[in-house]
Amino acid sequence: MSLHDADPFLVVRHLWKHYPERNRSGWRTAMRPILKDVSFSARRGEILGLLGESGSGKSTLSRCILGLEAPDSGDVLFEGQTVRYWRMRHRGSCSVVFQDYVTSVNPGFHIRDIIAEGYRAGGGEGRSEREAVAALMERVQLPSRLAESLPHQLSGGQLQRVCIARALASNPSFIVFDEAVSALDVSIQTQVLDLLRNIKGDMTYLFITHDIQMAALLCDRFLLLRNGELAAAVDCAAMSASSSPYLRELVNSTVVFSSEFTGTPTAWESSA
Amino acid sequence: MTFWQSLKRDRPGMACLCFLVLVALAGLLAPYIVPYDPADIDVRNKFASCGWTHWLGTDHLGRDILSRLVYGTRASLGFSLLTMGVTVSIGIVLGMSAGFLRGKVEAFLMRLCDVMMSFPSEVMILAIVGMLGPGLENVVLACVIAKWPWYTRMIRTVTRQYADMNYIRFARVAGYGTPYIIRRHLLPCAAGEIIVLATLDTGAVILMISALSFLGLGVQPPTPEWGMMLGEAKDIMILYPEQMLPPGITILLVVAAFNFLGDSLRDALDPWHHPSREVTV
Numbered sequence: 031m032s033l034h035d036a037d038p039f040l041v042v043r044h045l046w047k048h049y050p051e052r053n054r055s056g057w058r059t060a061m062r063p064i065l066k067d068v069s070f071s072a073r074r075g076e077i078l079g080l081l082g083e084s085g086s087g088k089s090t091l092s093r094c095i096l097g098l099e100a101p102d103s104g105d106v107l108f109e110g111q112t113v114r115y116w117r118m119r120h121r122g123s124c125s126v127v128f129q130d131y132v133t134s135v136n137p138g139f140h141i142r143d144i145i146a147e148g149y150r151a152g153g154g155e156g157r158s159e160r161e162a163v164a165a166l167m168e169r170v171q172l173p174s175r176l177a178e179s180l181p182h183q184l185s186g187g188q189l190q191r192v193c194i195a196r197a198l199a200s201n202p203s204f205i206v207f208d209e210a211v212s213a214l215d216v217s218i219q220t221q222v223l224d225l226l227r228n229i230k231g232d233m234t235y236l237f238i239t240h241d242i243q244m245a246a247l248l249c250d251r252f253l254l255l256r257n258g259e260l261a262a263a264v265d266c267a268a269m270s271a272s273s274s275p276y277l278r279e280l281v282n283s284t285v286v287f288s289s290e291f292t293g294t295p296t297a298w299e300s301s302a
Numbered sequence: 303m304t305f306w307q308s309l310k311r312d313r314p315g316m317a318c319l320c321f322l323v324l325v326a327l328a329g330l331l332a333p334y335i336v337p338y339d340p341a342d343i344d345v346r347n348k349f350a351s352c353g354w355t356h357w358l359g360t361d362h363l364g365r366d367i368l369s370r371l372v373y374g375t376r377a378s379l380g381f382s383l384l385t386m387g388v389t390v391s392i393g394i395v396l397g398m399s400a401g402f403l404r405g406k407v408e409a410f411l412m413r414l415c416d417v418m419m420s421f422p423s424e425v426m427i428l429a430i431v432g433m434l435g436p437g438l439e440n441v442v443l444a445c446v447i448a449k450w451p452w453y454t455r456m457i458r459t460v461t462r463q464y465a466d467m468n469y470i471r472f473a474r475v476a477g478y479g480t481p482y483i484i485r486r487h488l489l490p491c492a493a494g495e496i497i498v499l500a501t502l503d504t505g506a507v508i509l510m511i512s513a514l515s516f517l518g519l520g521v522q523p524p525t526p527e528w529g530m531m532l533g534e535a536k537d538i539m540i541l542y543p544e545q546m547l548p549p550g551i552t553i554l555l556v557v558a559a560f561n562f563l564g565d566s567l568r569d570a571l572d573p574w575h576h577p578s579r580e581v582t583v
Contacts, residue, residue, distance in 0.1 A: 098474060117475070117477055118477065122476055122477055124475050124476070125472075128471070128472075133467045133469065134469055136469045138490060147473065151477050152476075
């Protein structure tokens with residue numbers, strides 16, 4: 031991994047994480063490594079993808095980066111400071127959108143309160159909370175009449191938009207999308223991806239997915255994670271130039287529609 | 303909030319709630335509403351039957367039974383609510399610590415709970431009261447000692463279950479501290495289960511206080527208490543069996559009301575039990 035950037039926003043250095051392995055009677059037998067010496071960096075304003083199959087350690091890595099879990103060794107540094115210190119110093123600068131939108135919102139809260147929680151985390155200066163929530167809902171294209179609804183009255187796509195609005199509300203400089211679009215159906219997925227691109231501004235994204243097409247659509251660069259190790263770092267603009275055999279394997283395993291049907295060939299097809 | 307609406311729709315639940323509120327009010331306002339002093343002895347007028355002067359008659363010392371019943375609310379209902387309050391507070395503090403801090407704190411607290419829960423609680427309460435001596439404070443203390451592990455364990459389970467919810471992870475990432483997360487997310491979520499269990503258990507504690515007073519280990523005379531009144535009535539059961547009815551029926555009604563109310567609260571607080579799930583899409 032190159033740490034070539036002079037002033038990287040996020041640096042992950044030699045991250046190791048183990049989980050205990052237990053046998054059938056519940057005794058700890060061994061420590062299984064989940065992350066093995068993961069190092070990378072992200073520039074300010076970059077959309078960095080993190081791609082890997084289930085069990086490759088993507089979610090563990092995201093939890094370590096967000097400071098929800100402590101790594102066994104290694105560092106996560108934001109602007110040169112450890113994540114917990116940075117998060118404390120810059121309240122609301124860090125945000126996250128999860129895959130499972132149902133458990134992402136408190137079922138007893140109204141949509142307005144859910145978004146307001148994010149808004150207050152960022153200090154909530156300037157406009158009144160009501161106006162801010164209305165503006166955020168408009169930004170993620172949610173009809174304003176939903177503000178007084180409860181989560182179970184919304185559809186999956188709407189609820190994920192609520193989560194995105196809440197993540198944006200604190201005016202963060204870094205957002206992790208942990209499989210944020212994977213649970214949505216395909217037509218909604220592209221809408222949400224468009225939305226993410228439109229609202230990006232100067233924020234830095236870490237976009238975690240198992241879907242190489244999603245990663246290629248949105249990201250500037252993506253990292254391939256396999257069995258807890260970084261297998262490759264791929265620049266989306268030059269995907270075909272990558273020599274990684276794992277990337278080739280992944281691309282070959284995607285379902286490719288004929289170009290007559292889709293109308294627009296993917297970057298890989300056009301170069302192959 | 304939908305909780306009130308669904309509780310209002312539950313007629314038996316509302317009836318129980320109103321009944322218990324009335325009983326509690328009667329106990330609180332006892333000096334203003336009862337016609338006689340509950341400790342006033344009038345031996346010439348003992349075992350008077352129901353009538354206009356003494357609505358429920360008088361007992362073996364000529365004391366007014368209605369006045370004693372109303373005053374007895376203070377000991378029975380008041381002290382059982384106190385017991386539950388203390389128990390639930392201990393449970394919240396220890397259970398949330400165990401569920402949040404995990405690791406060694408959780409292991410220690412849970413093993414302690416296991417040990418405490420392996421004693422049959424009635425036997426333990428009898429043993430503790432036997433050691434400390436009779437008295438209402440000792441009964442309350444014994445009940446708290448016997449009951450806190452159940453609440454600690456239950457609240458720790460609820461905490462663990464919700465601590466992994468994504469909305470709590472979000473709050474943490476956004477920079478909110480543990481006190482905020484407990485106050486805003488965990489307590490309201492856990493409140494439902496705590497209230498239901500505490501309501502059902504209040505009935506059990508009333509029975510426990512009454513039973514110990516019946517055995518002479520709880521309230522000491524002349525303080526009126528339902529269980530003790532029942533105990534005094536049992537001595538003259540052959541001659542005046544009707545003396546057992548007022549305290550017995552009162553205990554029955556209040557405990558039953560708590561049990562029904564617990565069931566209604568369980569339904570009303572269940573977020574997936576809304577009678578109509580209207581959709582605004």
